[in-house]
Amino acid sequence: MAHSILIVDDSAFSRRIVNRALPADWDVRVTEASDGKMALDLCRDHAFDVIFLDLTMPEIDGFQVLSTLRERGTKHKVFVISADVQPKARATCLELGALGFLPKPLSEKTLREMLKQHGLIQ
Amino acid sequence: MSRLVSFTSEELDVLKEVTNIGMGQAGSTLAEVLGSFVTLRVPEVRMVEAGKLQEALAPFSQKYQAINVVRQAFYDGLKGESILIFGGKSFHSLVEVLGYGEDDAALRSRQREMLMEISNAINGTCLLGLGEQLGFSLQLSPPVLAGYDQSSADFYNIVFGGKEIFWQETLLLEVQFHIQEKDFFCEILMFFAEESLNRISEALAKLLDG
Numbered sequence: 001m002a003h004s005i006l007i008v009d010d011s012a013f014s015r016r017i018v019n020r021a022l023p024a025d026w027d028v029r030v031t032e033a034s035d036g037k038m039a040l041d042l043c044r045d046h047a048f049d050v051i052f053l054d055l056t057m058p059e060i061d062g063f064q065v066l067s068t069l070r071e072r073g074t075k076h077k078v079f080v081i082s083a084d085v086q087p088k089a090r091a092t093c094l095e096l097g098a099l100g101f102l103p104k105p106l107s108e109k110t111l112r113e114m115l116k117q118h119g120l121i122q
Numbered sequence: 123m124s125r126l127v128s129f130t131s132e133e134l135d136v137l138k139e140v141t142n143i144g145m146g147q148a149g150s151t152l153a154e155v156l157g158s159f160v161t162l163r164v165p166e167v168r169m170v171e172a173g174k175l176q177e178a179l180a181p182f183s184q185k186y187q188a189i190n191v192v193r194q195a196f197y198d199g200l201k202g203e204s205i206l207i208f209g210g211k212s213f214h215s216l217v218e219v220l221g222y223g224e225d226d227a228a229l230r231s232r233q234r235e236m237l238m239e240i241s242n243a244i245n246g247t248c249l250l251g252l253g254e255q256l257g258f259s260l261q262l263s264p265p266v267l268a269g270y271d272q273s274s275a276d277f278y279n280i281v282f283g284g285k286e287i288f289w290q291e292t293l294l295l296e297v298q299f300h301i302q303e304k305d306f307f308c309e310i311l312m313f314f315a316e317e318s319l320n321r322i323s324e325a326l327a328k329l330l331d332g
Contacts, residue, residue, distance in 0.1 A: 010164065011139045013132070013330070056142060056162050083146030084162050086153045104143050105255065 002029045003120070004046065008039040008065065009054040009081070014104070018052050018081060021108045026121050036060025040068055048076055050120060053098070055082035055089060066096035079114060081106055127319035129293075133326040134167050137295070140329070141165040141312075144252030145297040151247045152308065155240060158301045166296040172287045175278075178294070182277040185209060186307065191269035191280050192241035196249055199258030200321060202292075202314040204249060205281055206241045206265075209274060209307045238265045248297065248310055256325040289316045 005028045009015045015032050022028060031048070033039040037060050039053070055062035062080060069076055080093045083104040090101040100114045115121045129137070142165055149160045170178045182189075186209030194204045242265050253260035269280035293314040300307055314322065 011135050011142070013136045014139050056146075056164055058164050083143045084149060085146050086150045086160060088153065088159045104146065 002027045003049040004028075005030045006033060006039065006042060006046075006048040006051045006076075007031070008033045008036070008051065008057075008062070010034055010057045011054075014054065014081075017106055021106050021111050023112055023115065023121055026115070036062065036065045039065055043069060043072075043074060043076065047074070051076050051078045053078055053080050055080060055084045055093070063092060063096065066093060066098060070097045077118065077120070127316075127323055129169070129323060129326070132330055133323065136326045136329050137322070138165050138167045140255035141167065141252055141295050141297060143255055144248040144250075145299075145310075147251040148244045148248035148297070148310070149299055152244050152299055155243065156301060156304075156306070158303060158306075161300040161302060163298045163300070166294075168294055169291055170294045171291045172289055175282065175287065175292075179278050179281070182207065182309075183275045186274040188271055189269060189274045189277060189280075190237055190271060191267075191277070192237055192245070192265045193268045193281070194241065194245050194249075194265040195263040196253075196260045197263070198261040199253060200256070200260060200314060200318040202312060202318060204245050205268075205311040205313070206245050207277075207307075207309045207311070208237065209309065234267050234270065237267055237270070241265045244299075244308065245310060249312065252295075252312075255329075256322065257328070258321075258325070291316065293319055293322065 003026065007015045007018045007030060009018070012034070019030060031042060033042055036057050040060070053062045053065060062082065066078065069078070078098045079100045079102060080098045081102045081104060082089065085103045093101050099118055102110055102114060112121070145162060145165055149162050153160045188209070190208040192206045194206070196202055196204060245265065246262055249260055249262065269276065272280060295312040296309065298307065298309045
């Protein structure tokens, strides 16, 4: 059964990069959100298996999305993909419930390793 | 007036994203230097005509009480100039934010050196990161202190006053760093020379096709 994936990033180019980096042999159904509000609205109606989340977005940023998802008590598996590579940003994401942090520019190899580490692919 | 180079919305999106990556690396450098968390904002990317430059930069004259401005040219691959603005407080408060000692703060020459050292670190990281994403190895000229503990109302004159502008339009990238706990702002404005715009367009098209 296909994994339901949500990619959240205000950049269409960046969403495409993430899409392309997903393992070719991973059975997925991908939804995209171009901002934090859209992501939270989608998550309210749909239980995504995995969320790939950018941090630096206008209006509602990735930190706020993580915080809201935690408040809702939902159990999404969230991986942050961001250019904000400060150690504190990474630590805050993990404190807010993200499973992992992947720096931009995104490496397919690193993404694959992280998905494998969390039992999402073989 | 016809545009020399027109960027599509997709190209501007790519440009914003590669700027984001450079900004993220610079933000991490700044966080390390200041020992504080740096809030990043989505970069702004726009074309500005020479005749509208003053209007485009007007918000900076109202944003801060006092500013310090460092300029740094870049070349080799892409050409342009980066303007780094430290805003929000007077220089003495900046010294406190930067964690420099009293003795360092006392000497004006040392104050200027400190500004340029930090500017070089942040600017260099941002520009080189951005250049790398576009496929260019940029070289940086030494930074120059253009404005020291001055009113932000003087911003346009600090940067462009008394100089004839020979270009018709420029590509302007803006990134901002904010340390909320210290009320400290730092912004980088990157102006790209007209002669570089076609090269940027080609690099963006390559990234889109990739």
